[in-house]
Amino acid sequence: MMFARFVLAGLWRRWGSTALTLLIGACGLAGLILILWAQTALPEAVKARISExxxxxxxxxxxxxxxxxxxxxxxxxxxxxxxxxxxxxxxxxxxxxxxxxxxxxxxxxxxxxxxxxxxxxxxxxxxxxxxxxxxxxxxxxxxxxxxxxxxxxxxxxxxxxxxxxxxxxxxxxxxxxxxxxxxxxxxxxxxxxxxxxxxxxxxxxxxxxxxxxxxxxxxxxxxxxxxxxxxxxxxxxxxxxxxxxxxxxxxxxxxSPQLELARLLSLVRPVIYIATGLFVAIGAFGALVLTLSLVQALNRRARDLTLLRFMGATSLDLSLICLAEALLIVHAALMLGVGLSLLGQSALTHVLSAYGLSPRPDVPVDQWPWLYGAALLTACLSALVPALRLALTRDDEGFRA
Structure with missing residues (x-):
């Protein structure tokens, strides 16, 4: 319980950087989900409209x-x-x-x-x-x-x-x-x-x-x-x-409408690749912001962490605090990103309905494992720098800091 309170208190203390990291990560994830959805939902909607x-x-x-x-x-x-x-x-x-x-x-x-x-x-x-x-x-x-x-x-x-x-x-x-x-x-x-x-x-x-x-x-x-x-x-x-x-x-x-519209969609594919790269870059920037946020938090809480070390906490325990904060932010970004993507899908569906296309808003379940895995990897890599710093810092150095 104390461990969880310490993690939540740390996030709340730096709520500005936490919110910024959360928003950047959620926007990158929402964009990726929206692109993955559009790549399958839009061709299916067009195909349903002209299938006969x-x-x-x-x-x-x-x-x-x-x-x-x-x-x-x-x-x-x-x-x-x-x-x-x-x-x-x-x-x-x-x-x-x-x-x-x-x-x-x-x-x-x-x-x-x-x-x-x-x-x-x-x-x-x-x-x-x-x-x-x-x-x-x-x-x-x-x-x-x-x-x-x-x-x-x-x-x-x-x-x-x-x-x-x-x-x-x-x-x-x-x-x-x-x-x-x-x-x-x-x-x-x-x-x-x-x-x-x-x-x-x-x-x-x-x-x-x-x-x-x-x-x-x-x-x-x-x-x-x-x-x-x-x-x-x-x-x-x-x-x-x-x-x-x-x-x-x-x-x-x-x-053949099916062949002609398939050719038309193939012309849009480079734009899809560019947009995918853009949202991946946004996600990578969010990971960098998360890493800097954790390092900054480590500097601000050096005294607290040193006291925890003298109270019996090991370097592994302190590293787990950094990892827990990163995982908490990433999971919150996942949920917010899914919500934003569904809002975007609903807005796009409303626009396309004027053209007789009715794609169904949905989360691409088949792509979810690698999205979730990438998010977990991002959290671990973001927590790696402060965790290594804690592991390599001797008790007397931490106490003097």
Whole structure:
């Protein structure tokens, strides 16, 4: 009990340096945990959002543009493509065995920033979801809402709502109004964040007003042109083969969202390495501050330690005091670091939710053993210098000090 009181009293006496050491160590650890979490949670969140879409077929554009627009639904549409030409190409013998399902999508409008996708009822089966309320559309200007979209807009069955041009929700408003006929069950995928309507709605919405012909998207063709066709494969083997076959066309291009986004994440990897090095440096600086704090405490408490030595304490006992202080600070930094990392994860999750990504805040349990081991090693190394100094100091030298 006296040993514990002596350790706690020493930490409290130098509360400023103790708090500084604790904060630096916690920030370094929180940063490392946040990076480790992001390296696994973000790719998994992206994969969950696009897991049903194996390939996007659209006009000539980069694979990343097609994936971001038509699979993640985060960017404007790159252009138009003939639906008949895409369906004819997918039905040819070299591609048909690979195709499990396909569904066309046309884009261009939104409701308060939530994208409207003009498509066919097949899209519900394509995304492996079901209706939670109501029914699918049976005619143009009827709408089915994804679970998160319905929650955000506070939609109910039978409600009517207008749309506007573009993705920002601040474009030209359209006079025609949709009627909500159904709400989908949540899936955790991209369809949760979309509003779905029939391809025939395109002409109905954009047939009003003098500027009806000024828009550059699919409405001018009554659904015969779309922005893309989403495809799912019968086998993962087609991920590499099918896009290459379609890209030989002069008018069509295809991309695998999974491969394109994997390439995008690989470009971010150097930034991850730099950030990891930065937080490791912060942790090392925290270890240095801890060492200096213990040495400073040793100088301040030289008289107390000498008296303990004359009362029967050995050099090992005094060294254990330094080690106990270091371990106590490191464990407190661990707990504070985990708490800070969870706060950071929650904040990042909140930001990403606006983009339809929902990573789950978590502590990387599989990485915890080496994190904890590194923290214990840091404590031992920090206590090593003052412990050696105590062990090498003779009783008479300590008494004179």
């Amino acid at each position: 879409t194996d390939m996007v077929v659209g006009p000539k554009a980069s694979g990343l543009d097609l994936s971001l627009c038509c699979a993640l639904h985060q960017t404007p549409a790159p252009g138009l493509v003939s639906l008949n030409s895409v369906e004819a190409r997918l039905s040819e013998p070299d591609l048909k065995p690979y195709i499990r399902a396909s569904v066309p999508i046309a884009l261009g409008d939104s409701v308060e920033g939530i994208r409207i996708v003009w498509t066919r009822p097949d899209i519900v089966g394509f995304y492996h979801t079901r209706l939670a309320q109501g029914r699918l559309w049976t005619q143009p200007m009827q709408m089915v809402a994804g679970a998160q979209a319905a929650k955000t807009l506070n939609l109910r069955l039978g409600q009517t709502l207008g749309s506007s041009h573009g993705l920002a929700g601040e474009g030209e408003a359209h006079a025609a109004r949709y009627t909500v006929t159904g709400i989908l069950a949540p899936t955790g995928g991209v369809i949760d964040h979309l509003l779905l309507s029939d391809l025939g709605s395109i002409a109905r919405v954009h047939a009003h007003g003098p500027d009806a012909d000024d828009h550059d998207h699919a409405e001018a063709t009554d659904g015969h042109h779309v922005n893309a066709v989403l495809v799912s494969f019968t086998s993962p083997v087609a991920l590499a083969a099918a896009p290459a076959l379609i890209n030989q066309s002069d008018t069509l291009s295809a991309a």
